[in-house]
Amino acid sequence: MIEKMEDQELRRKSRRQLLKLAPVAALGVFAFSRLSDPLVAAGVRFSDWASSALFRSQHLAPTFSMSDVVPFSAFPYNGYDVTDPGVDLEKWTLTVEGDVQHPGEYKLSQIQALSKISQNTRHICVEGWDVIGAFGGTRISDFLNLVGANTSARFLEVECADDYYESIDMASVLHPQSLLCYEMYGQPLDRGHGAPLRLQMPTKLGYKQAKYLETIRVTSVLKPGKTGYWEDQGYSWFGGL
């Protein structure tokens, strides 16, 4: 639609419309790293909040048949530091702390005595790669039940033999596919994959699924700056899929 008007009139209209657009220039704050660093960190917190709201506690991640599972040799050993922190598998116990009725040391056999779940699920790394693997273990929710955990607490904290640490929202912990995993491909978990016990959660990214578990703690309060090894450096805390 072409209109005709005096030059001044066009200038006045243009100027007024230009001013209306001006607030968009506020995005320029992202050009300054001192401002953008906290802003993008806040953006991740907002995304985490949305992810947590989006999470469906009973919706299952896809599972696969054995023919879709990659060969064991194609399942990467991926650690932040070492692939074998030298856990003494004979003397190993899982320390249970926090908001539980029966804190203490639990043997692997006590965990294995709970009903076993086998699942072929996709393991997705934050880097972008994914592998479908075969996992076996017990539901975390079953174990929390055994130790009398207060599942209305907000988080599960874990500490590992390689000094890795994680914390996970309780809704994801209680998900039916969230396992205390002690088997892969029908064999006891090997050292590279986190022997004797790791988290295996197809609703979480790989870095949430801590290996070489030593301590788990039920709590509603996380220590600031100590929420997860990678999270403390900037990864999304929720890390949900």
Add this chain to the structure above:
Amino acid sequence: MANEEEKKLPPEPPPARSAEDASTAEIVAYIDPVSPATRESAPPVSEPVPQAEPLEEPVLVRAAYEHPLPIRITHWVNAVSVFVMVTSGLRIFRAFPTFGPKIPEKVLLDIPKALTLGGWLGGALQWHFTFMWFFAASGVLYLAYQISSGHYRTVLFTTKDISGVWPMARHYFLFGPKPPVSGQYNPLQKLAYTSTIGFGVLSLLTGLVLYKPAQFSALAWLLGGFHLTRIWHFAAMCGFLAFIPGHLIMVVLHGWSNFFSMLSGWKREPEYQE
């Protein structure tokens, strides 16, 4: 251009009027202070007196309000978002620069760090997870506005535009004759804009699947699974990268008035007639 028109104005121009009340008759009836009568009584001078041009034509500028405010806002928010999403996305891709297996990992494309944003994977993800909201919001607002206002008709590529694509492409790329321009956008522009909007929708849907493959497992399945979705997501970015240079070159070629219209909405002296 603007200055020339100002010079044509008499010393004391009439007060500014809006386009509605500035009728031709009024302007023609405006009395030139340097009227022929005044000039006749003046003593003759050796140098010729500059003749003021008679105001046969009203001094009006043609202008079109091309880009309504919602379009301008979403265009610029989207421009910034696409820049951030592409540069941070390339940094994320660097962490696993292939579409093959993890074992053995073969680098498909080594993206220079200088082209990326975020410094490391975690930093890039922070940018990506922040600007995905701006990207999504600008896209959703844009589509909602275009559809509800009917403004989409100026930009949507339809079957009747197909025949016009080749003549326009021949004009741009092979120096062919310029086909007559009717609406705000020519068929080639419509094709470029419409497909880029398609890339936007694709990048958003594939991004949703990559971000939440378990929550959106049905959508992941529709897109061919997580692995293929990562390829679609990259392909959508390539679509943007194919569009942007051509878009920027065209903006430069069409000059300031065209560029400024995406800031102020108004385009001075548009090249089309209706």
